[in-house]
Amino acid sequence: MKPYENYLIISDLDGTIIPRGGKVSEANKKAIAAFAAGGGHFGIATGRTPEAAAGYLGGVDITAPSVFFNGSMLYDWQKKEVLVTRPLTAGDGVKDPTLWPLFAERCLELFPKACLEVYTEDNCNIISNPQNDDPRLPHEYYKYRHCSLSEVANLMRTPWLKFFASDEPAVLRCLEQEAEAMGTAAQSHHFYSEVNYLEFVSKGVSKGSMLAEIRKMPAFRGMKIIALGDYLNDRELLEQADISIASGNAHEDLKKIADFTGCPAEEDLIVWLLDHFAKITGKEAK
Known part of the structure; x- marks a missing residue:
């Protein structure tokens, strides 16, 4: 052996x-x-x-x-x-998948300096202002593109695997509160992968x-x-x-x-x- x-x-x-x-x-x-x-x-x-x-x-x-x-x-x-x-937008805990584009839209409005990314199976889609990009992206072999939220809002065509936000910790705490208020927190698992990285995946994932x-x-x-x-x-x-x-x-x-x-x-x-x-x-x- x-x-x-x-x-x-x-x-x-x-x-x-x-x-x-x-x-x-x-x-x-x-x-x-x-x-x-x-x-x-x-x-x-x-x-x-x-x-x-x-x-x-x-x-x-x-x-x-x-x-x-x-x-x-x-x-x-x-x-x-x-x-x-295990898509974020189609998991067992998702009662209303249309909440996710609405939540992303709300984040764009409330947190204008945050880097917001929607991960689909084949890409990292950055929906926020390019000026907010996480500095890691050009140096870490990511395949990514800048696009509008509307380009990834069709959840049947492009299921979301992960929603990601990068900003100052105090801002991310406010973003968490918004997720609680809108109900996206209840139908997902969210966590910090770094002190300035907040991520949402499907409930139980x-x-x-x-x-x-x-x-x-x-x-x-x-x-x-x-x-x-x-x-x-x-x-x-x-x-x-x-x-x-x-x-x-x-x-x-x-x-x-x-x-x-x-x-x-x-x-x-x-x-x-x-x-x-x-x-x-x-x-x-x-």
Whole structure:
């Protein structure tokens, strides 16, 4: 039996295995390759789109279905194939999908300096003033376009997977209040992926919710899942995994629920995991 057989690592990217402003290190790439050679499988769970993630993952052996849009999509990286989507505008908790374009319109009116993005399966659609664009976009491999809200308002033609707002924390708190008032908060799951990033996905959707879909697949049935994360949008991922690890730089609330706290992202968390594999799993790697 190979040393990592029947184990699947699924990891967040930014702040977990990618330092802020960096890429997956050569040391982490070698560790992931060693894990795969030892019978393990590796996947990612991110708020990014597949295209945006690809720019950071050259040379990384991704052998398991991976989670995108913070849980709204499960994707086969090797086949470049969408396996499952959970649209924000068509989930079980959506009583009135027409609220979403109305809410977006209200946000454009009330928060004129916010960057507002509507994510569909094939694009990041920026509906706010280009002057408000999040500075990350030109540097992070995103496929995106500027468009009017009316161009993505037909929810039957272009289901929304995620609604995203970036602004000062005080403004985002006001945006949350507006979501409560209009009813969109009640028919969605919303959370902060950074202190200045507020995201809305379908009710019940999270990075962790897609682990159930992975566990159902014959190739991964019965595998032990090791989840890695650093921020509050990784909470459900860590909670649903068999073994949970927070990076050393993780939010303190995430460290409290994790089984283990590893090294900071800058010090190569996958390397750390393999170095501590026996302790983490209670199983000697032979």
